[in-house]
Amino acid sequence: MILTTTSAVDGRQVTRYHGVVSSEVIIGANVFRDLFAGIRDIVGGRSASYERPLKQARKTALDELAAEAQDLGANGVIGIDFDYEVIGKSGSMLMVSASGTAVTISGV
Template sequence: MIVTTTPSVEGRRIEAYLGIVVGEAILGANVFRDLFAQVRDIVGGRSSAYEASLAEARETALRELQERAAKLGANAVIGVDLDYEVINNMLMVSASGTAVRLG
């Protein structure tokens, strides 16, 4: 499945717009506690543990997005947007886009 932040896929015609799809992943409060406990992991101002957790959450959100698009019969998701929100000491990663069928 093609997943892109652009509003179209170059060289491909959009045959049908199938709807908005969303995928979410939430990192719980324990993740923050565990990450802050690993301060020694920070090298050069970056925490590889924190980055790995964010990458896992982003991949989960994008996988959910693709699964929901596939259920609609899509072969691509266009206009994908990734959002990161902190809610009650939890980090939510949300991916949204438009499921389409390309010709």
């Protein structure tokens, strides 16, 4: 399965368009992660306590895109776009959404 943010794959031809596929993953921020991120904000540096779950959410969203595309008979998803939104009553959750076009690509 080829997954790409570009609208084409170099050296390959799209032979069929199967339609738009999308996925949404929502992760919650817990109190301890918020506490350690706040400390990191004060002393500076990256916040691994947020980066790890965000990376996992993005991977899960891509896995779901690939599965949906495969269910449609596609072997690739092109034009993938990610969106990130803070949701929840107190902004305690983060939604990672991904969408793209499921396609059949020659030579894959």
